[in-house]
Amino acid sequence: MPNRLLTALRRALTVVLDWITRHARGFTIANIFTQAGIIVTGGVVRLTGSGLGCSTWPQCEPGSFTPEFHPEQWFHPAVEFGNRTLTFVLAIVALGLAIGVWRSRPDLKWWALVPGVGIILQAVVGGITVLVELHPLVVAPHLLLSTALVWFSVWLALEFRRAPRRAGSSVIWHQRLIALDVAVILFLGALTTGAGPHSGDAEATERLALDPELIARAHAASVWIFIALFAALVWRVRRDRSAAERDEVRKAWAVLALVTLAQGLIGYIQYFTGLPEVLVALHLVGLGAFAAAHSASHYLLKTGTRA
Numbered sequence: 001m002p003n004r005l006l007t008a009l010r011r012a013l014t015v016v017l018d019w020i021t022r023h024a025r026g027f028t029i030a031n032i033f034t035q036a037g038i039i040v041t042g043g044v045v046r047l048t049g050s051g052l053g054c055s056t057w058p059q060c061e062p063g064s065f066t067p068e069f070h071p072e073q074w075f076h077p078a079v080e081f082g083n084r085t086l087t088f089v090l091a092i093v094a095l096g097l098a099i100g101v102w103r104s105r106p107d108l109k110w111w112a113l114v115p116g117v118g119i120i121l122q123a124v125v126g127g128i129t130v131l132v133e134l135h136p137l138v139v140a141p142h143l144l145l146s147t148a149l150v151w152f153s154v155w156l157a158l159e160f161r162r163a164p165r166r167a168g169s170s171v172i173w174h175q176r177l178i179a180l181d182v183a184v185i186l187f188l189g190a191l192t193t194g195a196g197p198h199s200g201d202a203e204a205t206e207r208l209a210l211d212p213e214l215i216a217r218a219h220a221a222s223v224w225i226f227i228a229l230f231a232a233l234v235w236r237v238r239r240d241r242s243a244a245e246r247d248e249v250r251k252a253w254a255v256l257a258l259v260t261l262a263q264g265l266i267g268y269i270q271y272f273t274g275l276p277e278v279l280v281a282l283h284l285v286g287l288g289a290f291a292a293a294h295s296a297s298h299y300l301l302k303t304g305t306r307a
Contacts (some may be wrong), residue, residue, distance in 0.1 A: 024160070030096075031155075032150065034090045035153050040281070051079065054080045056068060057128075060084070111159075115152070135193070155295050166300060168302065170300065171236055175298055178229045191208060252297040263286040
């Protein structure tokens with residue numbers, strides 16, 4: 001009987017592993033959406049002032065991993081606990097991704113572990129964020145790490161399916177210059193958030209000792225530099241032709257251009273309207289979309305040759 005049970009468990013495990021392997025590409029896509037989704041839910045926590053809805057970490061309240069709900073105080077604990085619970089969804093997707101890629105694309109098996117490691121790091125940084133009562137110097141890395149994981153997840157998904165890259169002369173140094181500016185945009189955006197009014201909790205009033213208007217203008221300037229560099233890059237490769245008419249790079253240009261313009265528009269509107277929570281939330285949605293769009297464009301523009 002024990003041998004039969006063991007055999008049945010092995011067969012069941014094989015069926016599950018085979019199913020995950022067949023759907024490995026689906027897990028790479030799900031990983032993108034879940035990594036981007038945590039940016040949005042984290043933003044909701046901050047914008048609703050629920051950052052300290054759970055007062056400690058890894059427990060929610062001392063002696064309990066779940067929040068203590070009271071008639072007069074239930075909303076903030078529910079929002080913060082819900083955001084923490086979503087981490088388990090990310091972990092399940094990351095595990096499926098690691099298994100599927102490990103079994104179907106051994107050449108990418110170590111890269112497939114990055115999302116899982118990133119989730120662990122995010123949990124630790126998130127815990128530290130609570131323990132230091134939402135200090136902006138910790139909140140900013142928390143946001144930047146999520147954005148980096150979105151960027152990487154898109155790269156991994158494209159690499160997994162061997163997405164066809166452009167045929168033409170290399171523009172790698174132009175791409176690197178744009179990537180550097182993207183890093184500056186994200187960094188200045190995090191500083192702008194840290195200097196702004198949305199601390200995440202009414203009691204966590206400490207903000208970065210920066211002039212919000214000045215840092216916001218620096219952030220906007222870096223976006224304008226990106227637009228100029230991106231337009232120049234599109235001009236350089238505008239006449240490219242795919243060897244087998246499978247080149248997706250033109251779609252990547254269009255998506256990145258639309259996302260950038262939408263982000264810029266939302267950014268200016270929220271700046272001149274006093275940073276309303278709805279627009280800030282939309283800007284966070286756009287942040288994930290911008291990171292994903294740039295990653296896709298960066299990947300697809302690469303060629304096998306160097307200039």
